[in-house]
Amino acid sequence: MIEIQNVRKSFGSLEVLKGIDLTVAKGEVLTIIGGSGSGKSTLLTCINGLEPIDSGKILVDGTEVHAKATDLNKLRQKIGIVFQQWNAFPHLTVLENVMLAPRKVLGIPKARAEEIAVKQLTHVGLADKLGVYPTRMSGGQQQRMAIARALAMSPDYMLFDEVTSALDPQLVGEVLDTLRMLASEGMTMICVTHEMKFAREVSDRVAFFHKGVMAEIAPPAELFGAPKDPELQKFLAATH
Amino acid sequence: MIEIQNVRKSFGSLEVLKGIDLTVAKGEVLTIIGGSGSGKSTLLTCINGLEPIDSGKILVDGTEVHAKATDLNKLRQKIGIVFQQWNAFPHLTVLENVMLAPRKVLGIPKARAEEIAVKQLTHVGLADKLGVYPTRMSGGQQQRMAIARALAMSPDYMLFDEVTSALDPQLVGEVLDTLRMLASEGMTMICVTHEMKFAREVSDRVAFFHKGVMAEIAPPAELFGAPKDPELQKFLAATH
Amino acid sequence: MFDTALNANDLIFLAKGAGMTLVVTAISVFFGTVLGIVFGVFRYQVGPWWAAPLTFVLDVFRSIPLLIQLVLANAFVTTVLGIRISGFTVACGVLSLYTAAYCAEIVRGGIESVPLTLRRAARSLGLSWRQDMTNIVMPLATRVALPSWIGLALGVMKDSALVYIVQVVELLKSTQILITRLQEPLFLLMVCGAFYFLISFPIARFGGYLEKRWSHD
Amino acid sequence: DKLDDIIAAGTLRCAVVLDFPPMGSRDANNNPQGFDVDYCNDLAKSLGVTAEVVETTFPERIPALMSGSVDVAVASTSDTLERAKTVGFSIPYYAFENAVVSREGLDMANWEGMKGKTVGATAGTYEAIWLEGKVKEWGAGEFRPYQNQADVFLALSQGQLDATVSTVEVAEANVKSGNFKGIKIVDKAPMVPDYVALITLREEYGLINYMNLFINQQVRTGRYAELYKKWVGEGEPANLTIQGVYR
């Protein structure tokens, strides 16, 4: 369970998160939507401790992320995250990309790590790309590789930050299909996305962020069907 | 008058122009359309002698462009050309861009050159940008500046090579308006373009290029209304 | 012009000088690179404000003629501090710091060229700072930095011609010694120049090739 | 003190200039040889230690001493009063006369012919300081200090210089060698003989005292004359005493 309690965060004088409260239960799929600069990415990077927070608390399975005593490298093994772009390590093959963390972080022997990697790459449909360097692949394939790479650490949670927004339209589908598959397998997920159709289909709940505030959160039918927040109404009008 | 007689041109083993015959009369506006790589740009650069040809002849007002004795620098003063992008000289202000050729090529004194430049820049609607550096302007403004720069040499002919295709959609209009204005003033023009609506409106004749061959040439109503060439039919179907 | 009094002994003598050039270069480039990496990483890690004193010191090494650095360091260590050390040690010490000053810049540039998102991706997989540095940053930064680093190493080899000032007999100095005895300045200088050229030119070309190849990926 | 240190260390490190034949040069195997090298060896032998010759250029020999890279300099160091403020001199161990060397085909009858010409010498030497002073006094011509003796003669034979002043011994050796085409000795330079001494640090009285006695012994035992014959050849070695001076 991920518990976010009254989290505030500023960059210099700019307050990016203005007291966020949010709980994501095991097995839940939460989607976050919202305008550019509303703090969505920042929240995700706070959850796995890549960014410090100013006040409030984030608990992952009861462990406080920003407590001094927390071993962040250990915690991060539980939380997979995939970013918008520049995810693939260009100097490693696809297989090596996926094997790296299991070997270096978990200390798994090479043969076993390779087994895991092949399994996850097969899972996302890249079984035939093992020896290829990422630069030779399409953006969609690179994103799926990044997903496999995160999955290879057997995380309990997966965070996705607009994983399709840097892709050509024809490549978006394949990545969203991979996300759908994960959701159907019961993975706990937080997805930041601009794909409303996807959000509507897959999510248990959808959260709308606006200027650092979570303005509305509800199941998709309700949020898209009867938006209450006036900013959300504007936002939906613009995107439809 | 521009006369193109059986012009052939290869890059290495690739034959790009396979015997083009075409005459453009004074005051005529000719548009060239066609798929990527069909040789449109190559033809334009052959007309003002930037590229040599392998066989055939190009005559501009009776002067053979590729004859040894021809003074190309002189000939090019008659023929203005504007390319797709990277037209503006970034180290000169808008005014200096336009004044450069009149001063250095024609040897016109500074004050007079400035007069000409201001007149042409006003003509294309950039009277308020004289002291600005091109990098501070939108792509559309840069293209209009390039047109003014060519006009400042008082050319008899103007060649335009997809001058709008590197522009954001909202900037395309202002450049096309400038071309329309030139056409209505009686300038002899050859425009390579992908803007079918523009071609239809402005042209006296439209030529369709396909793989180095001029497959069809006709007044726009006829060419767009009743295309004969099967490739042209395909091409139009794809672009509509 | 090629009928010369140069004998086998002289060639060995020249070869010893060339060996000294290479030894001084190798030692300085090695320690300079190690220090340069430490300084470069430090500068990147602590930010411009905290690194200012280090930046200043490194800048000094790039703003004063090497000849003067050598004379000054030699005078300072031996005369002022009264420590007895060999000219060779002084030469290697100064050249190492000199190399480090340039290397730190190259290293910093290399690190900065690694996209931040890539490093975040590595950290969020649970890799520690050190693992991120060795597995992600180093391989990628090396591609950017290696061509400049090769240029630096060759520069140090050429600049090592100045260590004669602290009584180290390297290639150019051995050439001058032979000139004194044999009085064939042009021929001997040609030999000396050719030596530098034959080492430097192919390596420089190789650096250019790497740069071209890697900038394509 | 230093004298004890040298004996304890078992080595005597001498700065010697090796592009200054016959005082210092290199043999066919590029090993050091010459009058100064032998003097260094003799001094070491008398101390019961081994000698280590460290090559220096003229401009470098005093810094090398000051910086402790050598114990003494046996390097034809002229005993100027200015230098005595910084380093400690022994009594003279040799005295040079200086000659004016010029190119063939240049009309230079005597040393005064240098006036207005381009002249040069080895930077930091006694004759360089004298020659630069002369050029200033004449107010005409140009003085160029090269880094070593070889470059001076090279420049002279190439025609970059019109004349140089160097010690008679060095001038004769270089003219005789035939390595430098077209150079000739013109005249003696009207300089006070250039008395040269061994040097060490200013405050090392014990060592200076030892060196004084060593030089005295070299003359007394005939070693001085023997080495003169070996390296310079015919003629009499210079008299190291000066008439009319109380000592």
Added chain:
Amino acid sequence: MFNYNFRWNQALNSLPQMLEGALVTIEIALLSMLIGIAVAILLTVFRLSGNRILSAIATTWVEIARNTPALFQIYMVHFGLGGFGIHLSPFLSLLIGIAFNNAGYLAENFRGALKAIPDTQARAARSLGMSAGKAFRHVVMPQMLRISFLPMTNQMVWAILMTSLGAVVAMNTDLYGVTSELNARTFRTFELFAIAAVIFYVITKAITLSARVLAARLFRY
């Protein structure tokens, strides 16, 4: 802490002489840059010319300048040319030696800069009726010089540092020459060279700072 007695006074008395030397150093560096830039442009044109002989000359120049020590190059200008009866004063030998080095390095920079300028620029200029020479002079070269401005600043700093090599050709009026002559006379090595070091530092800093100011004024686009 030190047994050594610093005698700064004696060294500081020589400051006026050293500052005069600094002026000569700056003069040589500036002239060598002007010559270097002009020659580098010429070499660049040679390399672009497509003429085998011209581009071989340019390439040889560039590679020798970049692959041998500057000290060697300066020595060769003086004694190498001297062997052919071409006699250059120490000043000229040093100046030409540094200019030779500058030209080689700058030509290589210019080549890189040219690659960064889209060839449509030259095409646009040619199609306005400019000759190849005019197109290069008015359109390509100014952009090339802008891109290479930072490398040129670095080369200028190098030129200042290289003046210290003049001693091998009997140069004694520049900052290094003056300092080493004073040193030969007084043996206050540390003090004298420390002062020289400070002067060199100030000069190079002044150059980098004024280059920054100049760049801001020159390149407003």
